[in-house]
Amino acid sequence: MSPFDRDAADELLQPDMMGSEAEIAFEGALRPKSLAEFVGQQRVRGQLQLLLDAATIQNRTPDHILLAGPPGLGKTTLAMIVAHESGRPLRLSSGPAIQHAGDLAAVLSSLVPGEVLFVDEIHRMARSAEELLYLAMEDFRIDIMVGKGAGATSIPLDLAPFTLVGATTRSGLLPNPLRDRFGFTAHLEFYDPAELVHVLRRAAVMLELQIEESALVEIAGRSRGTPRIANRLLRRVRDYALVHGGAATRDVVRSALELYDVDELGLDRLDRAVMNILLTRFAGGPVGLNTLAVSVGEESETIESVVEPFLVRIGLIVRTPRGRMATRAGWEHFGLAAPDETISRAVRPARETARQPLFGDEL
Ligand SMILES: Nc1ncnc2c1ncn2[C@@H]1O[C@H](COP(=O)(O)OP(=O)(O)OP(=O)(O)O)[C@@H](O)[C@H]1O
Numbered sequence: 001m002s003p004f005d006r007d008a009a010d011e012l013l014q015p016d017m018m019g020s021e022a023e024i025a026f027e028g029a030l031r032p033k034s035l036a037e038f039v040g041q042q043r044v045r046g047q048l049q050l051l052l053d054a055a056t057i058q059n060r061t062p063d064h065i066l067l068a069g070p071p072g073l074g075k076t077t078l079a080m081i082v083a084h085e086s087g088r089p090l091r092l093s094s095g096p097a098i099q100h101a102g103d104l105a106a107v108l109s110s111l112v113p114g115e116v117l118f119v120d121e122i123h124r125m126a127r128s129a130e131e132l133l134y135l136a137m138e139d140f141r142i143d144i145m146v147g148k149g150a151g152a153t154s155i156p157l158d159l160a161p162f163t164l165v166g167a168t169t170r171s172g173l174l175p176n177p178l179r180d181r182f183g184f185t186a187h188l189e190f191y192d193p194a195e196l197v198h199v200l201r202r203a204a205v206m207l208e209l210q211i212e213e214s215a216l217v218e219i220a221g222r223s224r225g226t227p228r229i230a231n232r233l234l235r236r237v238r239d240y241a242l243v244h245g246g247a248a249t250r251d252v253v254r255s256a257l258e259l260y261d262v263d264e265l266g267l268d269r270l271d272r273a274v275m276n277i278l279l280t281r282f283a284g285g286p287v288g289l290n291t292l293a294v295s296v297g298e299e300s301e302t303i304e305s306v307v308e309p310f311l312v313r314i315g316l317i318v319r320t321p322r323g324r325m326a327t328r329a330g331w332e333h334f335g336l337a338a339p340d341e342t343i344s345r346a347v348r349p350a351r352e353t354a355r356q357p358l359f360g361d362e363l
C-alpha cells in the first residue's frame with residue numbers, strides 16, 4: 001500500500017477510480033448517447049463523424065479505431081457512441097480479460113457481422129493475443145493452432161467483419177504493428193473550463209439540480225480538465241446543498257469542495273506529494289519519472305498517466321530531456337521562491353504524454 005492511502009477525498013479526484021456501483025450507474029446515466037451530445041473534443045468528433053459517414057455510404061464496417069488519452073475523458077463513451085451511431089451491436093471486453101490467444105479467439109469467433117468490439121485498456125492484452133489480432137484486424141481471419149509440437153497444425157477460421165475500438169491510457173505501450181492496424185487514432189485532450197461547464201450544465205439538468213452558472217464555473221475550474229471528475233464533484237455539491245438545505249451557489253461549491261480537500265486548481269494529495277518532493281527534495285529537478293514515483297511510493301504508471309499529464313497541462317512542471325522540472329508557476333503555487341534558472345512556463349502543448357518519447361533516465 002502506498003504511503004498516500006487514498007481516502008474519500010482523494011478518490012474524488014482520481015480520474016481512474018470507478019468507485020462504487022452507484023457511481024458506475026451514475027456515470028452510465030450521464031453518458032452522452034450521440035456524437036452531437038458529446039461535448040468538446042471537436043476535432044475527434046469531426047474525424048469520427050467522417051469515418052462513420054464514409055462507412056455508411058460504402059455500406060461497410062467502419063475502420064478500426066484507437067482512442068488514446070488519460071482516464072475519464074470519454075473513451076468508453078465514444079466507443080458506445082460509435083456503435084450507437086452506426087446502429088451496430090456492441091461487445092465489451094478489456095485487455096486484462098484477454099490473457100491468452102484463446103480468450104480472444106473465443107470473442108472474435110462469436111462476433112456477429114458488423115459488430116463493434118470494444119477492448120478497453122488494450123495495451124494490457126497478452127502478447128500472444130496481440131499477434132492473433134493482427135490478422136483478424138487486417139483480413140477478418142484467424143489461424144487457430146491445434147495440437148502441440150511437430151504435429152501442430154493451424155486451422156484458418158473466417159470471421160464476421162467487425163470494427164475494433166481499442167482504448168488506451170498508454171498508447172506508448174502499444175506495439176507498432178498493432179497501432180498501425182488502426183485506421184484512425186483519436187487522441188483525446190483534456191477539456192477546457194468552458195467545455196466542462198457545458199458538461200456540468202447538461203448533468204445538472206439530468207440530475208434535476210438547480211445550480212447557479214457561477215457555481216458551475218467554480219466546479220469546472222477544479223475538475224482537472226476531466227468530465228468524470230466534474231460530474232463527480234457535482235454530485236458532492238448536490239449532496240452538500242441537499243444536507244444544508246440551500247441552493248447550489250458558488251459559496252456552497254467552495255464550502256463543499258473545501259470539505260473534500262479539492263484546491264482551486266483541482267490538485268489532490270498525490271499531485272501535491274509529487275510537487276512537494278520535486279520542489280523540496282530535488283530542488284525543482286530535473287528528476288526522472290521513476291525516481292519521483294519511488295519517492296512518493298506510487299506506481300510509475302499512475303504518475304505517468306494520471307499525475308504528470310495534469311501537472312504538465314496546468315503548467316506546474318515541464319518535461320525536459322533530462323527529466324521533469326518544476327516551472328516558476330509550480331514553485332509559486334506552493335508559496336516558494338523559484339530559483340533564477342527556473343523555466344518560466346510550460347511550453348509543451350497538453351498532449352497525452354504517452355505519445356512522447358521516453359527520456360534517457362526512464363528506460
Ligand atoms: N464529452 C463528454 N461530454 C459529456 N460527458 C462526458 C464526456 N466525456 C466523458 N463524459 C462523462 O465522463 C464519464 C467518464 O467517461 P468515460 O467512462 O467515457 O471515460 P474513459 O475515457 O473511458 O475513462 P477510463 O480511461 O477510466 O476508462 C462518463 O460518465 C461521461 O458521462
Ligand SMILES: [Mg+2]
Pocket residue numbers: 075076077120167
Ligand atoms: Mg473507460
